[in-house]
Amino acid sequence: MNPGVVVVAEHERGELADITLEMLACAREVADAAHWPLTCVILAAHAQPFQALPLAADRVLVLEGPGLEGFSPDAYLRVLVPALKGLGPGLVLLGNTGVGMDLAGPLCALLGATAVAGCTRVQVQGSTVVCTSRLYGGKLLAQSELPVGSAVALLLPGSYPRKRGMQNGVPKVEVHAAAASGPLRVRFRELIEPKLDDVDVRKVPVLVAAGRGLQSKENLGILDDLARTLGGAVCATRPVVDQGWLPRSRQVGRSGMTVKPRLYLALGISGAPEHIEGMKESDLIVAVNTDPDAPIFDVAHYGATVDLLDLVPALTDRLRAAKGGT
Amino acid sequence: MKVAVILRQVPDVVEELVIADDGRTLSEEDVMYITNEGDEHALEEALLLKARHAAPVTAFGVGGEEAKDALATAVAKGADEAVFVRSTPDARGDNASLAARLAGPLKTGGYGLVLTGVHAADQLDAGLGGLLAVQLAAPYVGGLTTVHVDVAGAKAVVQKEYAGGRLGVMEVDLPAVLGVQSAEQPPRYVSVGKVTQARRTLQASELSVPSMTVPGVRARALLRPESGAHAKMLEGDADHVAAEIVALVKERGLL
Amino acid sequence: MLAQEKPVDLDRGSESDNATKAFLVRLSRLPEGTKLSACLQCGMCSGSCPLGYAMDINPRQMIAYLRAGRIDDLYRSDSIWLCVSCFNCSFRCPSGIPITDRLIAGLREELLAGGVGVPPELQAAFEKTARYGNPFGESPKKRDAWTRDAGVNIRVLGPGDSADVLWWVGCFGAYNRRNRKDTVAMARVLTALGVDFGILGTDERCSGDVRCTSQGEEGLFDALYRHNVGQLARRKFKEVLVGDPHAYNAFTKEYSRLGTPLRVKHYTQFLAERAPELRKRMKHAIPAKVTYHDACCLGRRNGEYEAPRVVLETIPGVKVVEMPRNRENALCCGGGGGANWLDSFIWERTRVPLPIQRVQEAAKTGADILAVSCPLEIPRFEDAIKTSGLEGRLRVREISDMLAEAMGLAEGRAA
Numbered sequence: 001m002n003p004g005v006v007v008v009a010e011h012e013r014g015e016l017a018d019i020t021l022e023m024l025a026c027a028r029e030v031a032d033a034a035h036w037p038l039t040c041v042i043l044a045a046h047a048q049p050f051q052a053l054p055l056a057a058d059r060v061l062v063l064e065g066p067g068l069e070g071f072s073p074d075a076y077l078r079v080l081v082p083a084l085k086g087l088g089p090g091l092v093l094l095g096n097t098g099v100g101m102d103l104a105g106p107l108c109a110l111l112g113a114t115a116v117a118g119c120t121r122v123q124v125q126g127s128t129v130v131c132t133s134r135l136y137g138g139k140l141l142a143q144s145e146l147p148v149g150s151a152v153a154l155l156l157p158g159s160y161p162r163k164r165g166m167q168n169g170v171p172k173v174e175v176h177a178a179a180a181s182g183p184l185r186v187r188f189r190e191l192i193e194p195k196l197d198d199v200d201v202r203k204v205p206v207l208v209a210a211g212r213g214l215q216s217k218e219n220l221g222i223l224d225d226l227a228r229t230l231g232g233a234v235c236a237t238r239p240v241v242d243q244g245w246l247p248r249s250r251q252v253g254r255s256g257m258t259v260k261p262r263l264y265l266a267l268g269i270s271g272a273p274e275h276i277e278g279m280k281e282s283d284l285i286v287a288v289n290t291d292p293d294a295p296i297f298d299v300a301h302y303g304a305t306v307d308l309l310d311l312v313p314a315l316t317d318r319l320r321a322a323k324g325g326t
Numbered sequence: 327m328k329v330a331v332i333l334r335q336v337p338d339v340v341e342e343l344v345i346a347d348d349g350r351t352l353s354e355e356d357v358m359y360i361t362n363e364g365d366e367h368a369l370e371e372a373l374l375l376k377a378r379h380a381a382p383v384t385a386f387g388v389g390g391e392e393a394k395d396a397l398a399t400a401v402a403k404g405a406d407e408a409v410f411v412r413s414t415p416d417a418r419g420d421n422a423s424l425a426a427r428l429a430g431p432l433k434t435g436g437y438g439l440v441l442t443g444v445h446a447a448d449q450l451d452a453g454l455g456g457l458l459a460v461q462l463a464a465p466y467v468g469g470l471t472t473v474h475v476d477v478a479g480a481k482a483v484v485q486k487e488y489a490g491g492r493l494g495v496m497e498v499d500l501p502a503v504l505g506v507q508s509a510e511q512p513p514r515y516v517s518v519g520k521v522t523q524a525r526r527t528l529q530a531s532e533l534s535v536p537s538m539t540v541p542g543v544r545a546r547a548l549l550r551p552e553s554g555a556h557a558k559m560l561e562g563d564a565d566h567v568a569a570e571i572v573a574l575v576k577e578r579g580l581l
Numbered sequence: 582m583l584a585q586e587k588p589v590d591l592d593r594g595s596e597s598d599n600a601t602k603a604f605l606v607r608l609s610r611l612p613e614g615t616k617l618s619a620c621l622q623c624g625m626c627s628g629s630c631p632l633g634y635a636m637d638i639n640p641r642q643m644i645a646y647l648r649a650g651r652i653d654d655l656y657r658s659d660s661i662w663l664c665v666s667c668f669n670c671s672f673r674c675p676s677g678i679p680i681t682d683r684l685i686a687g688l689r690e691e692l693l694a695g696g697v698g699v700p701p702e703l704q705a706a707f708e709k710t711a712r713y714g715n716p717f718g719e720s721p722k723k724r725d726a727w728t729r730d731a732g733v734n735i736r737v738l739g740p741g742d743s744a745d746v747l748w749w750v751g752c753f754g755a756y757n758r759r760n761r762k763d764t765v766a767m768a769r770v771l772t773a774l775g776v777d778f779g780i781l782g783t784d785e786r787c788s789g790d791v792r793c794t795s796q797g798e799e800g801l802f803d804a805l806y807r808h809n810v811g812q813l814a815r816r817k818f819k820e821v822l823v824g825d826p827h828a829y830n831a832f833t834k835e836y837s838r839l840g841t842p843l844r845v846k847h848y849t850q851f852l853a854e855r856a857p858e859l860r861k862r863m864k865h866a867i868p869a870k871v872t873y874h875d876a877c878c879l880g881r882r883n884g885e886y887e888a889p890r891v892v893l894e895t896i897p898g899v900k901v902v903e904m905p906r907n908r909e910n911a912l913c914c915g916g917g918g919g920a921n922w923l924d925s926f927i928w929e930r931t932r933v934p935l936p937i938q939r940v941q942e943a944a945k946t947g948a949d950i951l952a953v954s955c956p957l958e959i960p961r962f963e964d965a966i967k968t969s970g971l972e973g974r975l976r977v978r979e980i981s982d983m984l985a986e987a988m989g990l991a992e993g994r995a996a
Contacts, residue, residue, distance in 0.1 A: 017489075071494065073467050098469040098488055101444060101505070105421075105456020106466060114422065114542045115452035117445075135419070135548075136339050136447050142545040144450060152452070185465035185499040189483075194491030206580060216702065217925040230580065242508060243701065248491055255469075255487040255507070263580055284578055286571060287557060290758065295551065302574065303557035307758055310564035313967055318572045322581060340713065341720050360712075403696075515704035517693045518711050519800025 003090025003148055004037035005030050007057070008080065010099045011042065014049035019095040019157050021055075021165030026122055026155055027093055028056045028164060034124040036090060040171075043079055045069035047175040056167040065178030070188030073102040078181040081110050088149075091129050093122070096154035097254075104154055115152035116144050118273070120159045124148065137272040138295045157254070157277045194249055199233045201250055206232025206263045209252060209279070210240050213268015213289060213308060217245045222309070223267065226316045229323070235259070237275045253278035267308040271296025327381045327438035327477055327500070331372045331405070332428065332458075333396050335359040335389025336418075336448045345548045352548070354415055359392040361399075364443015370509035371473050372441050373404045379477055382406040384435065387530070388413050388424065398525040402516045408530035413537055419446070421454040422542040427535050429461035437501060439475070439482065444468040444505030451543050455505035465498055468505025475500070598650035604691065605647065612838065614683050619676040620644045626670035626680055631913055635931040636660035640670050640680050643688075652688075661688045662700055663927055665935065666796065666918030668881040672909060685918070689797030702922045707798050710805070714786030715752040716922070724755045725782040731765045732993055733772045737782035743817035744779035746771075746851075749832075751825040752787050753956035759963065760956040766985035767824060767848060773990055774858055778822065784812045788828035789835070796918050802835070810841045820844040822851050824981070826878035826955045827917070833883060847879055849954050849980060853888035859895040864989035866898030871983075872948035873901065874939065874962075875911035876955035889954045892980055896987045902946045912939050916957040936965035944975045951977045 005027040010017040024040060031038040040057040042050050047062040063083060067075045080103065084092060092107070094100035096118055104115045120141070121132040129151040131144050146153075201207060208227040210220065220234065227234045234250065241251040252259055254274040264282035269275060271287070271294050279285070280299050287300035288308045297303045304311070337343060337352060338360040344353040372383045384407040385400035387393035397408040409431070417423060432440055440462070442454050451457075459466030471493070472485040486494040487507050498504070560570045575581050608614035620641075627639035638646060638658045646654055655661065670680040678684070692698050693707075709718035727750075728735040738744060748771065754764040771778050789805035813821075821843050823829045832845040852859060871893055879885045886908045893899055906912045915935030920927060928934050940962055943951040951962060962977040985991045 012488075072496065074465055098486060101453050102456065102466065102468050104452035105425075105454075105458075106460050108422070108452050109457055109460035116450060116543050117452060118449075131543075133450065134551075135450070136337065136343060138551065139339055140343055140345070141549045141551050142450060143547040143549065144543045144545050146543055154452075185502075186467050187497040189495040189497060191488070192485070192493040192495060194493075216922070218928065230575070242512065251491060254489065256491050258489065262578065263575065284574070285557075286574070288567075292559075297557040297559075298551065298555065300557035302560055302571075304560040304567040306562075306564040306567050309964075311567055314565050314568035315571055318568050319575070319581070322572055322576065340718060341722065512701060514696050515693070515699055515701075515708070516696060517690075517800050518707070518798060518804055520694060522800055522804070 002037060003088065004039055005091045005093065006084065006087055006089040007038070007040045007093045008100070008103070009040055009042040010095050010097060011044065011050070014046075016050070016053065017095070018162055019097055019155070021162040022157065022160040023093045023095060023155050024056045024165030025160035025162065029160075030091065030122060030124050031058070034090075036124075039087060039089070041080070041083060043068050043076055043178065051173050051175070052170050054166050054168060054170055056165050057171045060171055060173045062173065062175045063178040064175055065180065067181055067184065068178060070191070071099055072184055072186045072188045073106070074184045074186035075181065075188075076103060077106050077110070079178040080107065084111060090148040090151065091122070091124065092152045094152060094154045096156045100154050104152060108152055111150070113150040113152050114146055115154060116146060117154045119153045119155050122153045122155065129153065134273055137270070156273055158280050199250070201233060201235045201252060201257050202259050204233045205261055206230040206265075207235045207252070207259060207261045207279075207282075208232060208265045208267065209269060210234060210236045210246070210267055211269030212237070212239050214240065214245075215268070219309060220245060222312045222316070226265075226312050226319075229316050229319045230263070232261070232263070237269055266296050266300065267312070269296050270294045271299065327379060327475065328436060329372045329375055329381050329383045330386060330432060330435060330437040330440045331365070331369045331383060331400070332386045332388065332440070332442040332454065333365045333369060333393070333400060334362045334443075334446055334454075335387070335393050335396060336362045336446055339447070345550075349547050350545055351415065357415075359389060361396045362443050362446045364445050364506060366443075366513045367509040368441040368443050368506040369400055369403065369405070370511065370513040371506050372439075373514070374510060375439070375473065375475060376404060379475060381438070384409060384437070386411055386428065386533075390414065394528065394530060395525065397530050398528050399516060399521050401528060402520040402524035403514060408528060409533055410530040411533045417537055417539070419448040419450045420539070420542060421446070421449055421451050421457055423538055423540050425454060425457035425461050426540050427533075427538050428458060430535055431533060432458065433462055439473075439500065440464075440503045441473070441506055442503075444470070444507050450545060453505055455503045459503040462501070462503060464501050464503050466503045466505070467496055467498055469507045470504055471508050472510055473504060473506070597653040601647055601650045601652040604652055604687065608683055608687050611683060611687075613677070613679045616676060616678045617644060617647070617684065620678055621676060623675060625673050625675060629669040629673050631667060631669065631915075631935055632663045632665065632927070632931055636663055640684070643684060644678075655688055656692060656698065659930060661685060661692065662703075662923060663930065664918050665913050665915045665920040665927075667877045667913030669913075672881045681918075686796050690799055693797045700923055700926045702925065703919045706919065706922045707801055710787050711801050714805070715756055716787065717752065717756050719756050721786070722783055724785060725780065727755055727761055727764055728768075728780075731768050733769050735768055736779035738779035738816045740815040742779065745777040745819050746779075747813070747816060747818035747821045748778045748780050749788070749821055749823045749828055750780055750785060751823065751828050751956065754824045755785070757956065757960070759960045760979070763956065763959065763979035763982045764824065766979070766991065767981040769990040770852070770981060770984050770988060773862060773988060774855060779816075779818075781812055781816070785809070788825070788831040790827040790831045806836065806839060810836070813841075813843070820846060822846055822848055824848050824956060826876040826883075827957075830878040830882050847885060847888070847954065849879075849889040849892050850885060852984070853891040856891055856895050859892070859984070859988075862988050863895065863897050865987050867896050867983060867987055868898035869900070869949040870902050870947055871899050871950045871952050872904050872943050872946045873907075873952045874904075874914070874943070874958060875908055876953065876958070877911070877913050877917055879954060880911055881909055889952070889980055892984070893952055896983060899983075902948055904942050904946055906942065912942065914939060914955075914958050914961050916961050921957055921961070934965070936961045937969050940965045940969055940971055940975060940977075944971050949976065950983070951975055952980055952983065953977060954980050
């Protein structure tokens, strides 16, 4: 069988997650270069939402079964392992997400494969899969090799452009029944929505984002002033929320909100990948961090290394003056 | 029910990470070690379970001599038993080999729960939890922020993080391996005096299973991220930068 | 959702009694710890405490509770963490009870040992200090990075080296951006005076400052003390010069109590001795009304009120005006006793934050400059000036910074 690339899709409430399209974009690049087929595998309780999507795959394989309502790694593995054994892919792509990270280890152990996590780039060179991945919160990159045929790569969200995961036309779709699997050891029960306080940071045009560089809770006051002057709201990275300085609904990042405001002011934020994932598509990103090597400057459009505690009040004053002394 | 926690020593990023001459590893001279953050949270969650269910906690400290400090801290915080898993820098980030090494002792230990951080700062391959789970023929789920155990029912009810701040509630049959994202409360403080004392009286057994390398992934190169697209830096003092930002804001019609 | 909290048992009588007794016994083993028994319940402490009004159990009441065997109530109270270590109570107590350093510190230590009720911000500062030797969590290897842009040559003393003066730079002076220009100023002034000095560089760690910053963390102080003393022992010097009054206090009081007597001077004392030389080197006037804020660790704790004023008066053009609360009556900036990390916690429970009160008092004197001799005060008063809307009217400056300007040494300093 011609080794191919298999993308394991992620979806929620009938819609494919962005990471799936990004994985397809990556897989498309690999498949085109190596002349391999590209199969997108979707595990779902109902195949219908996925049967006519213009995905950049050669084939879409939907495995449909009642036990696949909601994500349970146990349920997924019971279907995925035999399916992948049957397909015998050269490379499997998973998302470096809550779903992909649950599947990676067991998949590798059960398929005799090896994974590289946190990948930003995946290529095939002959009989080797070459992965570039992030280590130490993005401070270093590693380049690793995996043998074709036993390679699993977990792709970091935001590494490939979503639109290249789509194409004109709908690929061949096959729907198979996923065998009923008996009692699961990990059972999905329900999804709890976050409690939103007065602000939904996803709907606000300007976000003033606080990172650990804020140093203390009191400094939120000046950020609030700035946000209000700009007609926006204050959001934060995970560490700031974990400390209880702001409610979780204000968290931006992998395990928080994904936002695309017109202006994102990243203050005292170093730029760990988990946070970048949540804001990198903002129209205008201005980052302030006293560390000139902070990874945030790789994603920001403009940056400065001044102290945010000096900058923020100065900025608020100037904005007020520019608005006409409000 | 007994709880095992795997604490891994990883390079502390507060120190600059220097790539060694071989281009593939870190220069050991410059590395300062710290317990992997996710594993700290796993320990905290384990200690919360201990408080609720009187479940003894065994801490496995993986690393060089500094792992013994981490074990002393874990004991000072309340862990009941400490096991030192001596590991050298070349084994760093290789979860597959670590899982193979820990499988035996974890199996014979009879733990109802094995907790570890869902991710390690230095990991190359798949998460430790998932790999361990297969070795132990146990279920695994990760990315957790809450672990509640129903000892009578021999299951755990956990909350798993999803994007957008959503939480998935799941049930897991015990024994199980769980990957902790963050504990229900921040890792507790323990005074330096207590740690010093724990260090003096520490009785950590050393894992007799030697370090092993299973075929897996090795980094062929370590690189600094290229700042391909880099931000245009605004120069000058805070006032000057403020003026420039106002100009940008006006330009974009955001005022 | 979380673990069930144990219900509060108000009738814990004998348990609390025993705990109280154990606490008092422990205290009695420390210097002056038995003095608690001499309390007259006069209320001088509570009355002079700048935050006494916000405490549900004020210092006088704390002693009363201990006499009633009710230490548990003290543990449950927030009051212990409201202390900013200003030393007013201890300074004025007619019985000479070491309230700040024994009572408050002792109670904090118990809580820290139990891991209970300790504000997380303070915990983080302790953890960082324990790990990195400074409360900011910056790499110890970068402790002398500031010397690169100082504009003068600064000797880092290695083991075996000697100098007349060992300059103890301190965490704030070394790492904090807002204090950097003052550290550089100090280096240039010392150089201009021809002082033979050196620094420990990356071998220096937080002084431990136990009676102020690390209050309650005896273990941490111990570890820092042993490290620092070990490093000091490998160098030869005649005296230690400190920029931070907290370090001055730690070295003068605690280090000598523990067996390492050091000849220590605060930089204002060192320079006051050299006032005539300073005067000779003045190049520019600073025509301004200047009011000096007496740092608690230098003033009330160690009785040094005059040296900083002597130094200020060497600067041509300076007219020193006094705030109503000066010298031993100075109002604390609110940053001691770990409070620098507890502002959120404290300000939630009090009315007007202390630094704001103080800068308003300074402004009322008509002063242009609020002069300070403690690095904590720069960020605290700068922020307070902004919050009070006094920007442009009042400026806070470290004395070393003013000296450098007046001596023509201020050019080319990175902010």
